[in-house]
Amino acid sequence: xxxxxxxxxxxxxxxxxxxxxxxxxxxxxxxxxxxxxxxxxxxxxxxxxxxxxxxxxxxxxxxxxxxxxxxxxxxxxxxxxxxxxxxxxxxxxxxxxxxxxxxxxxxxxxxxxxxxxxxxxxxxxxxxxxxxxxxxxxxxxxxxxxxxxxxxxxxxxxxxxxxxxxxxxxxxxxxxxxxxxxxxxxxxxxxxxxxxxxxxxxxxxxxxxxxxxxxxxxxxxxxxxxxxxxxxxxxxxxxxxxxxxxxxxxxxxxxxxxxxxxxxxxxxxxxxxxxxxxxxxxxxxxxxxxxxxxxxxxxxxxxxxxxxxxxxxxxxxxxxxxxxxxxxxxxxxxxxxxxxxxxxxxxxxxxxxxxxxx
Amino acid sequence: xxxxxxxxxxxxxxxxxxxxxxxxxxxxxxxxxxxxxxxxxxxxxxxxxxxxxxxxxxxxxxxxxxxxxxxxxxxxxxxxxxxxxxxxxxxxxxxxxxxxxxxxxxxxxxxxxxxxxxxxxxxxxxxxxxxxxxxxxxxxxxxxxxxxxxxxxxxxxxxxxxxxxxxxxxxxxxxxxxxxxxxxxxxxxxxxxxxxxxxxxxxxxxxxxxxxxxxxxxxxxxxxxxxxxxxxxxxxxxxxxxxxxxxxxxxxxxxxxxxxx
Numbered sequence: 001x002x003x004x005x006x007x008x009x010x011x012x013x014x015x016x017x018x019x020x021x022x023x024x025x026x027x028x029x030x031x032x033x034x035x036x037x038x039x040x041x042x043x044x045x046x047x048x049x050x051x052x053x054x055x056x057x058x059x060x061x062x063x064x065x066x067x068x069x070x071x072x073x074x075x076x077x078x079x080x081x082x083x084x085x086x087x088x089x090x091x092x093x094x095x096x097x098x099x100x101x102x103x104x105x106x107x108x109x110x111x112x113x114x115x116x117x118x119x120x121x122x123x124x125x126x127x128x129x130x131x132x133x134x135x136x137x138x139x140x141x142x143x144x145x146x147x148x149x150x151x152x153x154x155x156x157x158x159x160x161x162x163x164x165x166x167x168x169x170x171x172x173x174x175x176x177x178x179x180x181x182x183x184x185x186x187x188x189x190x191x192x193x194x195x196x197x198x199x200x201x202x203x204x205x206x207x208x209x210x211x212x213x214x215x216x217x218x219x220x221x222x223x224x225x226x227x228x229x230x231x232x233x234x235x236x237x238x239x240x241x242x243x244x245x246x247x248x249x250x251x252x253x254x255x256x257x258x259x260x261x262x263x264x265x266x267x268x269x270x271x272x273x274x275x276x277x278x279x280x281x282x283x284x285x286x287x288x289x290x291x292x293x294x295x296x297x298x299x300x301x302x303x304x305x306x307x308x309x310x311x312x313x314x315x316x317x318x319x320x321x322x323x324x325x326x327x328x329x330x331x332x333x334x335x336x337x338x339x340x341x342x343x344x345x346x347x348x349x350x351x352x353x354x355x356x357x358x
Numbered sequence: 359x360x361x362x363x364x365x366x367x368x369x370x371x372x373x374x375x376x377x378x379x380x381x382x383x384x385x386x387x388x389x390x391x392x393x394x395x396x397x398x399x400x401x402x403x404x405x406x407x408x409x410x411x412x413x414x415x416x417x418x419x420x421x422x423x424x425x426x427x428x429x430x431x432x433x434x435x436x437x438x439x440x441x442x443x444x445x446x447x448x449x450x451x452x453x454x455x456x457x458x459x460x461x462x463x464x465x466x467x468x469x470x471x472x473x474x475x476x477x478x479x480x481x482x483x484x485x486x487x488x489x490x491x492x493x494x495x496x497x498x499x500x501x502x503x504x505x506x507x508x509x510x511x512x513x514x515x516x517x518x519x520x521x522x523x524x525x526x527x528x529x530x531x532x533x534x535x536x537x538x539x540x541x542x543x544x545x546x547x548x549x550x551x552x553x554x555x556x557x558x559x560x561x562x563x564x565x566x567x568x569x570x571x572x573x574x575x576x577x578x579x580x581x582x583x584x585x586x587x588x589x590x591x592x593x594x595x596x597x598x599x600x601x602x603x604x605x606x607x608x609x610x611x612x613x614x615x616x617x618x619x
Binding site: 050052071072073074075076077078079081082083085086087088089098099101102103143146147150156 | 513515516518519520521522523524525526527529530533534537538
């Protein structure tokens, strides 16, 4: 088990900089997710850790040792690729045993470890089959077994779930996390899917345009986004122009057009320093729609009109208009959603808000 | 009505192309001294005589050695060139690719004369090695086209997976890449062999004196007389150049099926 450390790494392709100067620590045994849209540099970073790309500048350390000049086949990594990348001409058992051939493992020992790995991914009986005879989800489990049977220092997962159907993806997500917990291997996971990142990670590294936007545990990244990009990429947020008018007893006072005075807890506005322009961030699922006549119970209440209703089953996404401002709100529903054109009251608790510098 | 005519015409075209071949095969089993209809009886006589003919046997041996060496060298070079062009960034890859494919675009006579003149200019005498070099040059494009097409279809991440599991680049090539492109490599080798075995134009220009391949031997025999032996030889040639690729394809298919293909 090992830690990974990236020190001031930069990757340029010609004149294009794919990853700007970045430092990142992946502590031993943790499940760390590189999250971002395509082209954000997550895959480039991943491939540099894997040894499939050389960084233009900076050092990559695994276990405290600089590995820049260590080729991929000597790094002892377990990699699971997006499209499984199983060897089509080898049986499942031969696929899983592949890495052991290069590791001085005795034959019966290897057979036992292959059987254990297949049992761990809950496919103990498919050893004699060829990859093409398995379903996508089964192939992905075999790819995982092949990567962990060599007891890698670091497990690298490159969008391993994105080729699967939606239902299967959620099952595999739980399964993958269970296996990672069980063997406790340091894991780097690359995805563009925020729900996968939130569900599985110990730490999330949100990236955009070759830069790290925020690093933190899922609930921190989700509840206290450090930038407008993070606020919008993880779930949906409303970002409103506001003014910081001062701070008092643990709260930062913000003045936002339609909501008036909002006292945001100071720990939810760590980056807002002085008075002046700022931004108020409201998560769409924290903005509640209520009938105009229900009492506000201490929440901020603002009159609005429902413009668009996007029904999603257990939840509904509304686009509402309050004055000149269009906002989105995602609410759970027990009966039926408010129809379009309804006059409603928006309810907002100041402690659900976060603030960013302008 | 119109379609009926098209069908008839197509039939006639195919008949025109294949009937002479059929006649050659048929007459090779004719017992008569003269290669003509009506057949006087069924016999393997001409095949037996073929097996007695020292010149033809020598030509056969030459052709097989030449074809085999051409296949081995062309396939090795073709695989290496394809790997370089597909897997690595080579400066001027497009130009090199065009250059390697060019021999199929240039008329064979031009290629043959050009190589001959060039070696004349260098004061190199005609030899078996030169003949072999010539055959390699114009079979190489076929190998490269077939192997390259296959290599493009082998996903890079499969090789990356092998590397990540601890196989060195060389082990990865022999354990993963080569087995996956084996059908194309075999097809390329068969192509090279049959093309070399069949060739007459280039061979006539490049062969040193006294060396005959099967096609040049037939050509030489035709200048004297039309012996029924030639029919038998033609039949053997057809069996080899048609049969070998078919056998290869069948082999590749059964190989693929065994892997749950």
